[in-house]
Structures are given as structure tokens and as C-alpha cells.
Amino acid sequence: MRRQTATANPRAYTSMNRTHTTGREVFFGDEEIIVSKTDTKGRITYANDVFLKVAGYRASEVIGMPHSMIRHPDMPRCVFQLLWDTIQKGEEIFAYVVNSAKNGDHYWVLAHVTPTFDTDGKIIGYHSNRRVPDREAIDAITPIYAQLRAVEERYASKKEGIVAATDVLLALLKKGGVSYGEFVFSLGKKMAEAS
Ligand SMILES: Cc1cc2nc3c(=O)[nH]c(=O)nc-3n(C[C@H](O)[C@H](O)[C@H](O)COP(=O)(O)O)c2cc1C
Numbered sequence: 206m207r208r209q210t211a212t213a214n215p216r217a218y219t220s221m222n223r224t225h226t227t228g229r230e231v232f233f234g235d236e237e238i239i240v241s242k243t244d245t246k247g248r249i250t251y252a253n254d255v256f257l258k259v260a261g262y263r264a265s266e267v268i269g270m271p272h273s274m275i276r277h278p279d280m281p282r283c284v285f286q287l288l289w290d291t292i293q294k295g296e297e298i299f300a301y302v303v304n305s306a307k308n309g310d311h312y313w314v315l316a317h318v319t320p321t322f323d324t325d326g327k328i329i330g331y332h333s334n335r336r337v338p339d340r341e342a343i344d345a346i347t348p349i350y351a352q353l354r355a356v357e358e359r360y361a362s363k364k365e366g367i368v369a370a371t372d373v374l375l376a377l378l379k380k381g382g383v384s385y386g387e388f389v390f391s392l393g394k395k396m397a398e399a400s
Pocket of ligand 1: 271272285332333
């Protein structure tokens with residue numbers, strides 16, 4: 206007889222996590238940095254103690270898992286598409302991201318994601334450092350992400366949804382006369398002060 210064990214396959218675990226949200230926001234310290242590293246496919250190879258504490262996992266539960274295991278359903282797919290398109294080109298990106306903790310709580314971060322190169326200049330993985338974002342930035346980005354998600358949900362095909370939402374994002378940037386990087390930068394008081 207086949208028995209269900211607690212060690213479900215990674216994909217099943219991921220989708221379970223995605224649907225379970227409490228609506229409760231949790232916070233981490235201004236002086237803390239949430240760090241993770243991935244291989245070229247986005248599987249977690251390293252997570253620091255702050256990552257584990259805030260997300261509520263043990264290292265053994267995250268290492269080897271796809272980074273989407275902490276994906277929150279409010280995150281627009283088009284933002285992750287932009288993230289991957291950027292880092293796969295060998296460039297860095299800043300992004301506001303809301304993540305799910307293991308218990309379904311959520312936390313906002315300002316992520317700085319960078320490629321890691323070997324000595325031949327080949328990408329061998331990625332690295333993300335995340336800090337506490339400014340509240341004003343989160344207040345500004347939340348309705349924009351909701352708009353992008355709403356566009357994505359209008360399409361049965363994920364791909365078409367991403368294309369349509371990306372168009373909306375690009376139109377927003379065009380209207381503001383800014384690049385994506387400038388847009389992210391303009392939302393954060395702390396980032397502007399650091400410049
Ligand atoms: C270094 C690195 C860090 C990432 N950090 C996160 C993260 O904190 N939260 C998240 O949802 N996705 C993160 N991602 C993106 C995921 O790989 C994935 O694209 C995203 O969760 C969407 O997953 P899905 O397309 O399976 O829905 C990260 C990717 C990389 C390469």
C-alpha cells in the first residue's frame with residue numbers, strides 16, 4: 206500500500222504554500238539583510254539566518270527548493286519575468302517583493318538581485334540581498350501590483366497575461382518618463398538618500 210509522507214515533492218509543497226495566506230504582515234529589522242543565493246535555475250543554494258527566521262523555515266527545508274516556494278499570490282508574474290530577463294542578461298535589478306512565510310504571513314522587501322559570474326564571465330548563479338523597504342514605497346507599489354495582477358488574471362494563458370501586464374507596466378513607466386530602475390528608485394526615500 207502506498208502511503209503519503211510528510212516529505213511531499215517540491216512542486217506540491219510550493220503550490221500548497223502559495224494558496225495559504227493569513228493576510229498578516231510581519232516585519233524584520235532595519236539593520237537586517239535577508240540573503241539567499243540560487244543556482245542558474247533559481248533553486249536555493251544558500252539562505253542566511255535572517256531569511257530562515259523571517260520566512261519561518263529550517264535550512265534543510267529550503268536548500269534545493271525553487272525560490273518560488275516563498276512566492277506570494279499578490280506578486281505580479283510580469284515583475285518576475287522582468288527580474289529573470291534582467292539577471293539572465295548579466296545585469297542587476299532592484300524590486301519590491303512581497304513574500305509568504307511558511308505559516309502564510311507575509312513580509313515586504315526591497316530586493317537587490319545580482320548574477321554571480323565565474324572567472325570566464327559565465328553566470329553560475331544568482332544572489333539576492335533584501336532590506337526593509339520604505340512604507341511609502343509599499344503604499345505606492347501595492348495598488349500598481351494589484352492592477353498588474355488583475356490584468357494577468359484576465360488571461361487563461363500565463364504567458365499572455367505576462368505580456369499584457371508588462372505592456373501596462375511599460376505604459377506606466379512611459380507616462381512617468383522613467384525607466385524601471387528609476388521608477389523603483391523614485392519610490393524609496395532611503396534609496397534616494399543613499400545616492
Ligand atoms: C536570487 C533570486 C532570488 C529570488 N527571490 C525571490 C523571492 O524572494 N520571492 C519570490 O517569490 N521569488 C523570488 N525569485 C524568483 C523566483 O525564482 C520565481 O521566478 C518567482 O517566485 C515566480 O515563480 P513562478 O513563476 O513559479 O510563479 C528569486 C529568484 C532569484 C534568482
